Amino acid sequence: MKALGNLYRRRIEPGRVGSPELARNLAELSNDVRREVGVLIDRRGRVISVSVADAKGTEFPDLRMGENRLSGFHLLHTHPRGGALSKGDLSTLFLKRLDAVSAIEVRNEGQPGLVHTAHLTPPGTVGEEEDWRILPPVPAFQIDEFDLGAQVQALEEEIARAARTRVAKKDHERAILVQIDQGEFDAEERLDELAELARTAGAEVVHRELVFRRNLKPGTLVGAGKLEELTSRAYHLDADLLIFGQELGAAQAREIEAATGLKIIDRTQLILDIFALHAQGVESRLQVELAQLRYMKPRLLGAGAALSRIGGGGGSAGGGAIGTRGPGETKLELDRRRINDRLSFLEKQLEGVAQRREERRKGRERNAVPVISIVGYTNAGKSTLLNAFTHAAEEPRRVLAENKLFATLRPTSRQGYLEGIGPVVLTDTVGFIRDLPKDLTRAFRSTLEEIGDADVLLHVVDAASPGADTRLDAVNRILEDLGFRDMPTVVALNKADAANPEALDRELERTGGIAVSALKNRGLAELKEALADAVSGVQRAELARQEEARALAAQYQ
Numbered sequence: 001m002k003a004l005g006n007l008y009r010r011r012i013e014p015g016r017v018g019s020p021e022l023a024r025n026l027a028e029l030s031n032d033v034r035r036e037v038g039v040l041i042d043r044r045g046r047v048i049s050v051s052v053a054d055a056k057g058t059e060f061p062d063l064r065m066g067e068n069r070l071s072g073f074h075l076l077h078t079h080p081r082g083g084a085l086s087k088g089d090l091s092t093l094f095l096k097r098l099d100a101v102s103a104i105e106v107r108n109e110g111q112p113g114l115v116h117t118a119h120l121t122p123p124g125t126v127g128e129e130e131d132w133r134i135l136p137p138v139p140a141f142q143i144d145e146f147d148l149g150a151q152v153q154a155l156e157e158e159i160a161r162a163a164r165t166r167v168a169k170k171d172h173e174r175a176i177l178v179q180i181d182q183g184e185f186d187a188e189e190r191l192d193e194l195a196e197l198a199r200t201a202g203a204e205v206v207h208r209e210l211v212f213r214r215n216l217k218p219g220t221l222v223g224a225g226k227l228e229e230l231t232s233r234a235y236h237l238d239a240d241l242l243i244f245g246q247e248l249g250a251a252q253a254r255e256i257e258a259a260t261g262l263k264i265i266d267r268t269q270l271i272l273d274i275f276a277l278h279a280q281g282v283e284s285r286l287q288v289e290l291a292q293l294r295y296m297k298p299r300l301l302g303a304g305a306a307l308s309r310i311g312g313g314g315g316s317a318g319g320g321a322i323g324t325r326g327p328g329e330t331k332l333e334l335d336r337r338r339i340n341d342r343l344s345f346l347e348k349q350l351e352g353v354a355q356r357r358e359e360r361r362k363g364r365e366r367n368a369v370p371v372i373s374i375v376g377y378t379n380a381g382k383s384t385l386l387n388a389f390t391h392a393a394e395e396p397r398r399v400l401a402e403n404k405l406f407a408t409l410r411p412t413s414r415q416g417y418l419e420g421i422g423p424v425v426l427t428d429t430v431g432f433i434r435d436l437p438k439d440l441t442r443a444f445r446s447t448l449e450e451i452g453d454a455d456v457l458l459h460v461v462d463a464a465s466p467g468a469d470t471r472l473d474a475v476n477r478i479l480e481d482l483g484f485r486d487m488p489t490v491v492a493l494n495k496a497d498a499a500n501p502e503a504l505d506r507e508l509e510r511t512g513g514i515a516v517s518a519l520k521n522r523g524l525a526e527l528k529e530a531l532a533d534a535v536s537g538v539q540r541a542e543l544a545r546q547e548e549a550r551a552l553a554a555q556y557q
């Protein structure tokens with residue numbers, strides 16, 4: 001024990017891997033305890049930690065890993081059973097961004113044998129096999145010949161140069177997507193959707209990966225080995241964001257972040273972020289902030305050190321890093337009490353808005369104008385269809401339609417006209433997505449409930465992208481959850497201009513829908529007819545109900 005403690009007093013010449021004396025000490029000790037013994041050395045040649053463990057078990061100080069630098073330590077340790085650097089040694093080198101890792105082989109009588117040393121290679125060498133370079137082994141008495149200082153300097157210059165060009169040309173966060181495939185038939189489609197979400201949030205997707213896992217690891221989901229691989233990829237592709245296609249628990253996110261040193265975001269956070277970017281108007285802003293806070297609360301409270309990162313991105317809707325954007329004035333850097341205060345404030349505000357809206361709704365009922373609610377998966381073309389329907393060519397009446405997910409968050413109503421019916425109100429609303437995060441469903445409850453005020457639903461389906469049927473099912477499931485599944489519904493198979501004709505035919509058959517192109521103004525007359533039929537069906541049913549009620553009343557008179 002004492003001998004181990006003495007190692008702390010050792011110093012070596014700065015810029016060297018070690019000294020022959022230190023190598024001898026370590027080999028001797030290692031021979032005595034029959035275990036690996038290692039020291040972590042800083043750039044001034046001081047021993048800052050001693051451990052009896054293999055490289056992975058070495059105790060590291062709280063390493064401040066700036067993304068542009070190495071950690072400033074190198075690890076010198078023994079291999080009591082001999083042998084070159086192990087996989088574990090090398091991955092520790094990589095993950096801890098060590099200046100170098102060296103292994104001293106221990107001979108029979110505790111004599112130091114060959115010393116093996118490896119250091120990192122510059123980033124961006126994709127295609128090259130390894131993240132590190134292994135130097136030819138040298139005998140322990142030559143351990144101080146290699147100029148580690150010069151090597152480190154060259155490497156750091158290289159890294160800094162890469163970082164400078166990156167800052168110069170990068171206006172998007174570079175992201176790696178990970179979708180876990182547990183054998184679902186639509187895993188690939190989910191990955192596509194994740195890529196669309198990432199793009200909408202402003203990320204540049206530099207790599208996407210479907211990871212097949214029948215069983216998930218509780219801590220890291222995909223396992224340490226896969227995380228290592230992803231970290232290596234991120235290093236070479238200059239990515240700093242890892243986006244997971246499934247929701248991560250607070251502890252999972254932290255563990256994965258600790259293991260990779262990357263910023264970790266899950267699908268829910270990504271969706272919340274897009275909502276935050278697109279939120280306009282008092283109500284949606286409140287709703288989004290409420291959903292974000294609810295989601296972040298357990299994560300912020302357990303986060304400790306990670307908190308500063310979450311809060312640091314700047315909270316304005318326009319700027320800031322992905323996952324940190326918020327519509328409210330408040331950034332997400334709140335403590336527990338303030339979170340709770342803010343949550344109840346938002347809830348109260350939203351109640352007020354909902355009430356005012358309720359009053360507006362009553363006003364509309366008195367008008368007795370039929371209402372058609374446009375629903376559907378996000379990006380299906382709902383807003384484009386509303387524009388086409390209401391001939392809202394002129395700017396002020398036009399609603400925003402763009403190739404982004406969740407472009408529309410706020411319900412918008414426009415007056416339209418149906419032959420044989422007269423004026424109708426068409427309402428465009430927030431799009432759906434499979435596995436809609438429940439914090440969002442809750443926050444947008446009143447918006448979603450407004451759908452139920454309609455007389456008829458117009459379900460818009462994007463028939464041009466693959467997986468139209470799974471998206472249609474996802475929408476139906478959400479409608480069912482909301483209790484709207486038995487409302488009269490007309491299905492519009494939109495983007496018919498871009499759809500594969502056979503797939504379109506199949507969907508027409510399956511749904512009894514109508515093929516339209518909102519963009520090219522095709523099929524709209526037929527769609528209007530179907531809507532008029534549905535509306536008059538509702539009106540007839542309503543008349544019959546009133547009739548019946550009158551008859552019933554007459555009986556009791």
Ligand SMILES: Nc1nc2c(ncn2[C@@H]2O[C@H](COP(=O)(O)OP(=O)(O)OP(=O)(O)O)[C@@H](O)[C@H]2O)c(=O)[nH]1
Nearest residue numbers: 379380381382383384402403406407408431518519
């Ligand atoms: N090819 C083609 N593209 C269309 C058609 N209708 C809409 N789009 C495109 O699809 C994209 C999404 O349209 P939006 O109207 O914003 O879709 P949305 O359903 O309102 O989407 P969110 O509000 O984001 O949920 C836009 O880029 C439109 O130009 C169509 O009939 N054909």
Ligand SMILES: [Mg+2]
Nearest residue numbers: 382383407408
């Ligand atoms: Mg829209």
